[in-house]
Amino acid sequence: MLHIGKRLKELREKAGLKQPELAELCGWGSQSRISQYENDKREPSLSDLEAIAQALRVSVKEILFGEEESPTATGLIVSYEATDELDAEDYIFVERHDLRLSAGCGNLAWVVHEKDPLAFRRRFINARRLDPKSLKALYVRGDSMQPYLADGDTVMIDTGDTAPKDGEVYAVCFDDEWFIKRIFKQPGGTLILHSDNERYRDIEISAEQAEFIRIFGRVVWRGG
Incomplete structure (x- = not known):
């Protein structure tokens, strides 16, 4: 078990999202999956981690292991040329x-x-x-x-x-x-x-x- 629940909750709250809002961003019908992950009752799959990371605008690595770069108040910003x-x-x-x-x-x-x-x-x-x-x-x-x-x-x-x-x-x-x-x-x-x-x-x-x-x-x- 990865025990990432506390870190996931902190990242969600830093992004200013409630559980139902994060679930909606991930394309899930209810917040129950988020709740289970945050309470370490269930281990997220790689595809779920990628969906959560994209919604929170952070990396999967940050969810798993903690902050790896200096994020903004709502997550990392992805740069683009045009x-x-x-x-x-x-x-x-x-x-x-x-x-x-x-x-x-x-x-x-x-x-x-x-x-x-x-x-x-x-x-x-x-x-x-x-x-x-x-x-x-x-x-x-x-x-x-x-x-x-x-x-x-x-x-x-x-x-x-x-x-x-x-x-x-x-x-x-x-x-x-x-x-x-x-x-x-x-x-x-x-x-x-x-x-x-x-x-x-x-x-x-x-x-x-x-x-x-x-x-x-x-x-x-x-x-x-």
């Missing part, structure tokens, strides 16, 4: 953007960056019930969200998800500047823009100031 190397039926391409503000938070322009888009397996996107048309990638500026995000990391945001959920991370604009911050909701409609790096102060936005904040979208993926 998008035509990848099957458009299997992949979703998300453009990287620069966010340009003009006349405050009311006007913005998503400027496509010159670098190649990010490629995600279509089933990875579908399992999270994301609309590819609402996805945009941005570069992280500064270290205010370390260790969750580092300067130069890339985040993918869902521009269709702008109603703040407590504790989630969003791209927002406030006081004519855009940030990536964790949002906490307070009684009375107050919002706290929280920096994970304790060196930075929180920004408190009262209900009366709500007109001055704009939420661009929730962070649904991050990578370095």
